């Protein structure tokens with residue numbers, strides 16, 4: 001089998017089970033970039049019979065964390081952002097939170113019903129200043145194809161995926177999502193670096209290397225790391241001061257969005 005990221009040979013790494021029924025599947029690991037992939041995932045229809053798995057109780061927690069970090073990334077490094085798309089937006093919780101904070105985020109998801117961001121759907125034939133894709137990459141059977149598609153939509157992709165570096169017992173790793181069987185691609189830092197190089201992107205990450213930024217724009221890596229990857233409390237305090245000083249308060253879109261929805265209902 002060839003690696004879905006760098007095309008190098010990927011060797012059988014583990015045979016394990018998914019689903020309650022204990023379906024046996026194989027995992028392959030690339031000796032060049034460290035990317036781990038499952039065998040051709042023939043089970044996805046079953047895995048997505050419940051799009052957002054009942055076992056995913058971290059949904060709200062993640063949306064809180066990701067919205068705070070995204071806000072900070074946008075304010076500090078992409079402050080000219082006028083329009084952003086949340087790709088694989090799920091129920092629309094993240095889009096609603098970001099709009100409440102005053103950022104013009106739009107919703108897109110091929111599989112999930114939009115519950116919280118109706119009226120704010122994005123289209124795939126438009127360009128966006130920033131695109132976010134949270135907990136999407138590990139679901140992709142063909143990451144290259146999707147990355148290329150996303151790069152036609154935006155020059156900046158903020159995405160989350162937990163890296164496999166340092167995982168000692170992959171079989172027992174929670175991110176393998178044994179019960180739902182939805183995760184099929186497990187990235188290493190090296191594999192993300194490979195993608196960044198291939199598409200001439202600048203690459204930074206934060207939140208314990210679970211949140212990543214690919215961008216064609218210049219990004220000051222030192223400042224990024226100072227802001228997001230420094231546990232020094234004095235610097236933490238300093239940062240907060242710097243950030244609050246620099247950034248003008250955004251006005252929430254809540255009121256305007258509400259009016260828009262009311263008008264839409266009254267006029268249809």
Ligand SMILES: [Zn+2]
Pocket residue numbers: 003004005006007008030031032033034035191
């Ligand atoms: Zn590889």
